Amino acid sequence: MAKVKTHYEDCDVLVVGGGMAGTGATFEARHWGRDLKIICVEKANIDRSGAVAQGLYAINCYMGMQWDENQPEDHVRYARNDLMGLVREDLGYDMARHVDSAVHMFDEWGLPMMKDEKTGHYLREGKWQIMIHGESYKPIVAEAAKKSADKIYNRIMVTHLLMDEEKENRVGGAVGFNMRTGDYHVFRAKTVIVAAGGASHIFKPRAVGEGMGRTWYAPWSNGSAYALPIAVGAKMTQMENRIVLCRFKDGYGPVGAYFLHLKTYTQNANGENYEEKWYDQTKELVGEYIDHHPTPTCLRNHAFIQETIAGGGPIQMVTTEAFQDPHLETVGWENFLGMTVGQAVVWASQNIDPKYTNPELTTSEPYVMGSHATCSGAWVSGPEDLSPPEYFWGYNRMLTVDGLFGAGDTVGGSAHKFSSGSFTEGRLAAKAAVKYIQDQKAENIKVTDKQCEDFKEAIYKPLENYTVGQNEITGGTVSPSYISPIQGLQRLQRIMDEYVGGIATNYMTNANMLKRGLELLEWLQEDLENVGAEDYHQLMRAWELKHRALTSQCVTEHTMFREETRWPGYYYRGDHMKLDDENWHCLTVSRRDPKTGKFTMEKAPVYHIVDEKEKKEAS
Ligand SMILES: Cc1cc2nc3c(=O)[nH]c(=O)nc-3n(C[C@H](O)[C@H](O)[C@H](O)COP(=O)(O)OP(=O)(O)OC[C@H]3O[C@@H](n4cnc5c(N)ncnc54)[C@H](O)[C@@H]3O)c2cc1C
Numbered sequence: 001m002a003k004v005k006t007h008y009e010d011c012d013v014l015v016v017g018g019g020m021a022g023t024g025a026t027f028e029a030r031h032w033g034r035d036l037k038i039i040c041v042e043k044a045n046i047d048r049s050g051a052v053a054q055g056l057y058a059i060n061c062y063m064g065m066q067w068d069e070n071q072p073e074d075h076v077r078y079a080r081n082d083l084m085g086l087v088r089e090d091l092g093y094d095m096a097r098h099v100d101s102a103v104h105m106f107d108e109w110g111l112p113m114m115k116d117e118k119t120g121h122y123l124r125e126g127k128w129q130i131m132i133h134g135e136s137y138k139p140i141v142a143e144a145a146k147k148s149a150d151k152i153y154n155r156i157m158v159t160h161l162l163m164d165e166e167k168e169n170r171v172g173g174a175v176g177f178n179m180r181t182g183d184y185h186v187f188r189a190k191t192v193i194v195a196a197g198g199a200s201h202i203f204k205p206r207a208v209g210e211g212m213g214r215t216w217y218a219p220w221s222n223g224s225a226y227a228l229p230i231a232v233g234a235k236m237t238q239m240e241n242r243i244v245l246c247r248f249k250d251g252y253g254p255v256g257a258y259f260l261h262l263k264t265y266t267q268n269a270n271g272e273n274y275e276e277k278w279y280d281q282t283k284e285l286v287g288e289y290i291d292h293h294p295t296p297t298c299l300r301n302h303a304f305i306q307e308t309i310a311g312g313g314p315i316q317m318v319t320t321e322a323f324q325d326p327h328l329e330t331v332g333w334e335n336f337l338g339m340t341v342g343q344a345v346v347w348a349s350q351n352i353d354p355k356y357t358n359p360e361l362t363t364s365e366p367y368v369m370g371s372h373a374t375c376s377g378a379w380v381s382g383p384e385d386l387s388p389p390e391y392f393w394g395y396n397r398m399l400t401v402d403g404l405f406g407a408g409d410t411v412g413g414s415a416h417k418f419s420s421g422s423f424t425e426g427r428l429a430a431k432a433a434v435k436y437i438q439d440q441k442a443e444n445i446k447v448t449d450k451q452c453e454d455f456k457e458a459i460y461k462p463l464e465n466y467t468v469g470q471n472e473i474t475g476g477t478v479s480p481s482y483i484s485p486i487q488g489l490q491r492l493q494r495i496m497d498e499y500v501g502g503i504a505t506n507y508m509t510n511a512n513m514l515k516r517g518l519e520l521l522e523w524l525q526e527d528l529e530n531v532g533a534e535d536y537h538q539l540m541r542a543w544e545l546k547h548r549a550l551t552s553q554c555v556t557e558h559t560m561f562r563e564e565t566r567w568p569g570y571y572y573r574g575d576h577m578k579l580d581d582e583n584w585h586c587l588t589v590s591r592r593d594p595k596t597g598k599f600t601m602e603k604a605p606v607y608h609i610v611d612e613k614e615k616k617e618a619s
Contacts, residue, residue, distance in 0.1 A: 004460060006184045006452075011037040011150070012442075013433050014189035015426075016158045016174055016228065017196035018042035019050025020419045021371075021408025023145035024102065024426025025193045025433075030148035032434040038149050039187060041176065043196075043540070044220065045154040046142040050197055051218045051409075052419050055135035057257060057338040060418035062103050062130045063096055067121050070128070072096035076610045078128070079416040082296050082373055084289055084566050084579065086238070086587060088413030089609040090382035090391050094428065095414060095421045102424045103130070109140050126260035128416070135338050141423060155180050158224065159543045160455050161192060161232050161404070166446040169233070170402040173447060175455045179540045184459065186452045190442035191403045191433040195426055198369035198376075198409035199223030201489065202552045203242075204497035204504070205365050207250070214342070216245045216252035217367040222544035223551035225410040226368065226377065230550055233594045234399040235379035237412035237587050237604070239551075240558035242366035243374035244301050244507065244570050248317065249360040250350070253343025255317065257335045262322040266304075266361060268312035278303040285568055286579040297373040301363055301569030308363075309506055315361045319354035329355060365503050366571065368555060370409040371422045374570075376555070377412030379589050379604075380405075383428075388607050395436050397429035400591075403442055405429040413587060462542040466532035482532030485541035488524070492549055495520045500556050501571035510575040514560040521553050525597075554599065558588050561601040 013029045015022045018040045026040045042049055063070045075096040076089050103122075107113050112133035114123035122130040146152055158176035165172070173189040200217035207214040230236060247255055258264045268274040275295075282290045282299055290299055304315055323329045332354060336344045352359050370377030381398045382391045397405050407429040408422035417425060436442060462485075469481030477484055483491075496502055499517030501509040509517075528546055533539040564580035565573045586603040593600070 004182060004184050004456065006186060006456065008186045008188070009039060010188045011039040012190045012437055013038045013430065014174060014187050014192045015040040016192060016194045017050070017225070018046035018142065018145060018152065019195060019197050019408065020052055020141065020422040021195035021410065021426035022046070022193070023141040024423035025195055025407055025430040026145040027148045028427035029430035029434055032431050033437070036434065036437065039151050039153065039189070040145060040149045041153045041156050041158055041174070041185075041187065043155070043157045046145060046152055047139045050138070051221065052138045053218065054341070055137050055339050056132065056419055057134055057254065057335050058125045058129040058131050059103055059106070059420045060129045060256070061099055061416060061421040062122065062128065063100050064121065065100050069121075073610045075128070075416070079414070080608070081292050081294070083241070083375060083415050084286070084296055084298065085581070085585060086566065086606055087375060087415055088382065088391065088587070089607060090387040091380070091411065091414035092416070093386060093610065094383045094396070095417055095424050098428065099420050099424045102427065103420050106137075106140065106420070109144060111137060111140050125257055129256065129260065131261070133338060137419070153185065156185050157540050157543055158196070158228065159459050161228050162188065162447050162451060163232055164445045165448055165451065166444055167402070170445065171232070171404040172445045174228070175452060175459070177459055177536070177539065179536045182536045184456050188445070188447050190437050190445065191405060193405040193407060193426070193429050193433055194225055194228055194410045195407045196225035196228065196410065197221040198225060198367060198371070199548060199551050200367050202368065202492065202496050202548045202555070203365040203500070203502040204493035206362065206503060214250065214252070216247050216364045217369070223368065223547045225406070226554060227547035227550040229378050229399055229401065229404065229406070229410070230554055230592050231594060232401055232404070233591060234401045234404060235589050235591045236554055237377065237379040237589050238558070239368065239376045239412070239554045239590065240562050240571075240588060241374050241376050241567060242368050242555060242570060243372055244366050245364040246301055246304055246361055247364060248343055249362040251340060251343030251346035252364065253336050253340045255361070258317060258319070258332065262319075262328050262332055264317050264319050264322050266315055266317055268307055269314055269316070270312065272312070274307040274312055274315070275300065275303040278306050281306065282568070285565065285577060289579065298567040298569035304361070304363055305506060305569060316358040317361055318358050320356060320358055323355035365497070366501065366507070368551060370411050370414070371417040373415060375413050375415040377410050378406045379413070380411050386609060388609075390605060391607070396432040397425065398432060398436070403436060405433050459543070460539070462531050462533035462539055465530055466534050469532050470534070479532065482530045483527060485531060485533065485538055485545050488528060488531055488545045489548070491524060492545065492552060495524065496552055500552070500559060507571045508574050509559065509571060510573060511560060514556055517556050518553070518560070521549065521556060524549055525553070554590060554592065557590055557599040557601060561588055561590075
């Protein structure tokens with residue numbers, strides 16, 4: 001351990017993760033905190049990191065209030081409907097009322113926006129989406145962050161949060177290591193904003209072996225956004241609400257532009273509209289929610305999954321009609337070139353020209369996210385002007401740990417933020433974090449050298465495990481003394497896949513399976529003490545795995561707690577197959593005790609703030 005060099009950095013605002021939310025937070029922190037020291041720490045390189053690394057073809061959340069296209073209330077109703085009634089409306093409204101200003105800045109900063117030739121408005125793909133030439137989206141927002149921060153640290157994986165030893169339940173910074181140099185980094189900070197993205201690869205992916213990286217969600221999103229707060233006892237919400245995506249098979253290319261802009265549609269292998277076939281059965285499960293417009297994402301998945309189980313697959317996207325129009329054909333291909341080049345390559349390799357062949361669709365393995373058509377994440381305070389007492393404890397987007405803030409995929413309860421809404425939420429969190437400092441809430445934080453040294457020892461232990469254990473390798477990579485990160489990851493993925501509602505069981509689980517899953521996860525945690533890393537890259541893999549495992553435990557506990565099937569098509573509780581509004585029209589909230597590692601669960605009320613406000617105004 002003596003060989004590892006340690007760097008100390010003291011700062012005011014520490015942003016963990018420089019993706020969409022992290023760049024927004026870094027930018028905004030400077031606006032409000034001109035004289036503060038602002039640091040952003042990123043696992044990759046902020047120019048090309050996070051879910052937007054490859055670029056995007058559409059900004060999925062833009063109200064268009066300047067042209068009266070939508071109002072924040074409309075967006076709240078939309079997100080509420082899509083999530084089967086359960087969202088934090090205060091958070092959604094707060095994001096929606098600010099998101100347009102963030103998009104206008106992207107425009108100013110040089111992001112090429114498509115315009116409607118007749119109106120001059122941003123070109124709409126759908127009600128909420130506007131189209132961009134977005135290959136350079138991420139470098140553009142990264143530049144704003146770089147100009148705002150005192151320093152950006154790339155290639156540092158944050159592994160743990162530091163806690164104040166003077167005042168209970170107050171954050172004190174974070175630690176991590178540089179995976180190129182191996183150096184240990186201690187960031188003592190007055191506030192920390194976690195913006196580390198969601199979690200892929202906790203469930204076994206459809207593509208395994210050589211194709212393992214082929215997932216819809218970025219394979220490098222490893223759940224740090226959840227594991228870091230969970231480990232220090234922050235409350236989490238809706239962690240059972242994992243998302244399953246219906247996308248083009250094998251390349252996971254986007255379908256939004258195809259449905260919305262190209263007006264393509266889906267059919268089963270016999271050319272039938274399979275969605276209407278499952279209407280009655282779905283109504284049995286969820287009641288009137290199936291009659292809502294637009295049909296909630298999970299319910300569309302449900303029809304797809306049921307049709308496939310019933311033997312109606314493969315399900316196809318009908319592209320052969322739209323692609324006869326040369327303009328739409330170009331849009332169809334460009335849609336991939338700006339964000340998922342891999343899909344075009346997959347089609348070429350499978351001899352698919354969508355002008356002549358209707359490509360297959362698939363449903364993905366589940367992912368954990370807080371910003372897409374899903375809302376897993378941390379339980380945070382809302383804004384003071386909107387949030388009821390249960391949702392408000394002083395500072396917007398502050399977790400239940402003082403001084404610890406979140407944004408983007410980190411924050412639970414607020415779906416459909418997407419890239420622009422995550423950036424916006426980063427801005428909101430940063431503004432509140434600066435206020436927290438200015439209100440003198442972060443005075444006299446004490447982080448001892450011992451705390452930092454203890455983490456240092458823990459972080460580098462996988463290297464030690466390997467160094468000692470490699471002498472016992474019995475063949476290939478097999479050692480009786482340690483498991484490699486990939487072995488641990490595959491074990492985790494199988495547990496989640498087979499017991500917690502992955503593809504192996506067509507997303508089905510029940511209390512008995514979950515109970516067994518929890519036991520297996522606990523034993524996995526024990527064995528992860530013996531994970532071995534042969535170099536710094538593998539050390540990162542080891543810590544990614546540990547963060548994924550902790551996230552998975554939380555997902556499983558939540559799934560166990562909610563005794564209903566709220567989102568058929570995302571997962572099913574076979575022992576409680578119906579949606580149960582009487583008992584479960586609520587949010588689920590968990591807390592893991594950092595001392596014992598035990599989770600406790602509770603219900604929190606759902607307030608339909610938007611329509612309650614309107615009802616009051618009308619009366
Ligand atoms: C496949 C896909 C397609 C999408 N398409 C669209 C679209 O068309 N339009 C749209 O508007 N939105 C789209 N989205 C949504 C959008 O990408 C997300 O909402 C947004 O990126 C979330 O922002 P975030 O900052 O929370 O996470 P991210 O942008 O993913 O950023 C997280 C950052 O944290 C870093 N990080 C992770 N762990 C650590 C750690 N331990 N230490 C340090 N750094 C860490 C990561 O490297 C990353 O840079 C899409 C998302 C996906 C996955």
